[in-house]
Amino acid sequence: MSVTRAAPGREQVVQIPPPCHVPGPDGPWEQVQERIEQTGRAVVHTTWGQWLTPALLDPGLRLLLGRDWPRYRQHPAPAGRLCFAVSRVVVKYAAAAALQIPADRLDLAYLPGGRPVLRGLGTDLQVSLTHTDELIVVGVSRAGPVGVDAEPAGRPISFELLRDHVCTAEEAELLAGLPEEERTERFLRLWTLKEAYTKALGHGMRRRFSALGFAWDETGAARLTADTAGEWTFATHLVEERFLVSEAHRRDTAPAAPGGIRAPAAVDVPVRLPSAEPPQGARVIGFPGRRGPGKR
Amino acid sequence: MALTRPVPRAGRPPTTRTPPEGAEPAEGAAQYAARLEALLGDPRDPGNPYGRSALWAAGHDALPPPPAGLPGAGQARPAADRLARALRPLFRRDLALAHAWSIRPLLSAPVPHPAAVLLGPAALLAAAGGVLRGTARIVDDLSRYEPATRQWRPVLASIFADLLACESLTAVALRFCPAEGPGTGGGPTGSGASEQSGASFAAVVGYLVPQLVGDLLGDLELVLNECGFAGNTPERRILAKIVRDRAFAGVDWTAATAAQARIVRGLSAAGGAWRPDDGTELAARFRIAEAVPAEAPGTDGPQAVAATLAGATARLADADDADTAALARVARRLVIEQRALRAACAATDVHDPADPAARALADRQALLVLAAAALGVREAAAGARPSFLGGSGWALLALGRIAERLGLPLPGRTPDPQPGVWDELARRAAYGVDCDLHATGLLW
Incomplete structure (x- = not known):
């Protein structure tokens, strides 16, 4: 069951469900597969401590890590080494769940620049990985590029120092008018959204964040101002009660399913919330000045 | 039709060695290409039916007819690599136009040209090279007074190297194509082994080129965007048109997966x-x-x-x-x-x-x-x-x-x-x- 919960008082009901919590290689993966079938994408979160023992005790770890095995073995810091291995294992298991195949049939590769890809699968299945502290988040998509980013919700961050780097003029003006605590929280959300978007594009931090404008609709949902065609969807969730997780997804036409693997249904079908969700259901964190009437 | 600037190396034969005696002259392809490029006219001329503006507006359904003097399928059957070189100006000009005028007719002719399946990737490379050239010129100009723009030089150099590698692959694949199509029995190079060889190569090219060029087009969009060229600028529209035309020209990921399946079987x-x-x-x-x-x-x-x-x-x-x-x-x-x-x-x-x-x-x-x-x-x-x-x-x-x-x-x-x-x-x-x-x- 997901431990995701929305921040009190700032949530808006939306169609994008929170990331699925998967505590180990054995799953449960049904919710991930259900979301893949319904929307073409799913986001998984866990902590590397939860996966550590089963991952390291797996006699097939070397095969599973493949070309990442030397990097794992040569990683200079013990904690970083374990997180590196576990995060790659989570990517493979999440992708394997999406395709409903064994994880060791997949080869995780990297494009020049570092973007992770599943070798040979092209746009048939795209992945994104982020980790911060002990949290690991993986996005998988059979219906267009996906990007995920996470930060500790309480991370100290200087708006004054970073505003010109992260914000457009409009965003900076909006944030500047907020109380400091709320501004920091909103600023962090904006940052993770831009990270998720540029990771979905495969550009990462090479793309200037201050040239990417985000706006918020009356429900508090984020949208990219340049995305006039409405191709992109964004969401931010509070996960494990202390991590902000943002995801970005471009809704491409689903490709033909390779090898008999069923293609996802139309990607615009509203997501039915699994019954295992917490009572408050799927919620995202809103943004100041763009909420519905009576919300502020 | 007036030229807009001097031609640095127009009409010169290709680079390296002298063709062996009796071989098909490379100059023929180069001369044909020069003539074709002149017939297509200035791409920046808004009144030119083969210019960027007109082709953007035409979409896929209202493409202009070829100019007089462009041979159609079945007329001349040059060697595959010469054919690709002769058509290069068309490939550079517009991917959709290249497909409609040359590639599709060559694919659907009663005796398809053996090179036809390689021309789509060749056209994609030529079109991407045009965007690269334009982007490099922008970065080169801007970096004279905006030092931060120099950060994009390594990115563009890497794209250039990738394109040259893909051009090498495609050129070699074209040189494995038999001179005649199946069933024509055209001498030693028309053998079944040769046809199989060309088909295997077409699978590698058909899988790899759309995929790699797709990545490179994404990088070019990044550079243009970071240089201040928004989505409504002509430079970005040219790039967006190539991205859009890939499915029409059969050089998208769907085509690549079909080619990949043929590699897997081998x-x-x-x-x-x-x-x-x-x-x-x-x-x-x-x-x-x-x-x-x-x-x-x-x-x-x-x-x-x-x-x-x-x-x-x-x-x-x-x-x-x-x-x-x-x-x-x-x-x-x-x-x-x-x-x-x-x-x-x-x-x-x-x-x-x-x-x-x-x-x-x-x-x-x-x-x-x-x-x-x-x-x-x-x-x-x-x-x-x-x-x-x-x-x-x-x-x-x-x-x-x-x-x-x-x-x-x-x-x-x-x-x-x-x-x-x-x-x-x-x-x-x-x-x-x-x-x-x-x-x-x-x-x-």
Whole structure:
């Protein structure tokens, strides 16, 4: 069951469900597969401590890590080494769940620049990985590029120092008018959204964040101002009660399913919330000045 | 129709060696291309039906008819590589137009030209090269007074190296095409083995080129965007049109997966008997400036080209310049990878195109063929004028990126070839020279 919960008082009901919590290689993966079938994408979160023992005790770890095995073995810091291995294992298991195949049939590769890809699968299945502290988040998509980013919700961050780097003029003006605590929280959300978007594009931090404008609709949902065609969807969730997780997804036409693997249904079908969700259901964190009437 | 600027190298024959006596003259293709480019007119002229504005507005349903003087399918049947070179101005101009005028008719003619399936990837490369040239010119101009813009030079140099590697692969594949189509019985090069060889190569090109160029177009969009060119600028619209036209021209991911399935079906053979090539048998296939030799190629073109990797690497030994020595080190990593891949392919009797593991093997196989083609073309051009194609810089950059895609760690002490590759790209952008293997001078 997901431990995701929305921040009190700032949530808006939306169609994008929170990331699925998967505590180990054995799953449960049904919710991930259900979301893949319904929307073409799913986001998984866990902590590397939860996966550590089963991952390291797996006699097939070397095969599973493949070309990442030397990097794992040569990683200079013990904690970083374990997180590196576990995060790659989570990517493979999440992708394997999406395709409903064994994880060791997949080869995780990297494009020049570092973007992770599943070798040979092209746009048939795209992945994104982020980790911060002990949290690991993986996005998988059979219906267009996906990007995920996470930060500790309480991370100290200087708006004054970073505003010109992260914000457009409009965003900076909006944030500047907020109380400091709320501004920091909103600023962090904006940052993770831009990270998720540029990771979905495969550009990462090479793309200037201050040239990417985000706006918020009356429900508090984020949208990219340049995305006039409405191709992109964004969401931010509070996960494990202390991590902000943002995801970005471009809704491409689903490709033909390779090898008999069923293609996802139309990607615009509203997501039915699994019954295992917490009572408050799927919620995202809103943004100041763009909420519905009576919300502020 | 007035020219808008002097032509730096117009009408010159291609670079390296003199064609053998009796061979089809390369000048014919170059001259045809120059005539075609003139017929297409200035792409920046808003009144030109073949200009950028008109083609953007035409979409896929209202493309203009070809100008008088453009031969249709079934009229002339030049060798495949000459055909691609002759049509290059059309490929550069517009991907959708290239498909409608030439590629589709050649594919659907009663006797399809054997090169037809390779022309889509060739057109995609030519179109992407045009965007690269324009973007390089922008970055070069801006970086004179905005130093931060120089950060994009290595990105563009890498794109150029990747394009040259893909151009090498496509050129070699075209030189494996039989001169006649199936059923025409046209002499020794019309054999079934030759047709099979060309088809195998078409699968590698058809899988790899759309995928790699797709990535490169994404990088070009990034550079243009970061240089202040928003989505409504002509530069971005040209780029967006190529992205949009890929499905129309059959060079998108859907087409690539079909090609990939054909590579997968040949993986067992790739793990079979192995005969390293000593460099003499296929050397003529890499000499892109010469006519294709008359003898039939081997039964499997990609395998034959991949087999040249070890020999070409060995001949790089004892290099006395840093770039070539580094190229040898990177190439050796690829040779080791090739051995591992061969063992992996041989481990399974029948590979299933639906199996992600088999698709990963196909990807590795295609990347190694790409590396072998780039190395072979570089070696064949060594010592020729102009010297860029025969130099090691671009090949080192391209093979380093192939190694990176394969997940192979790069050897230490590798010099950075990007500045030299950027210099060549900036020169071509400034003087109106195509990003092709021949460094063809452009009219417009």
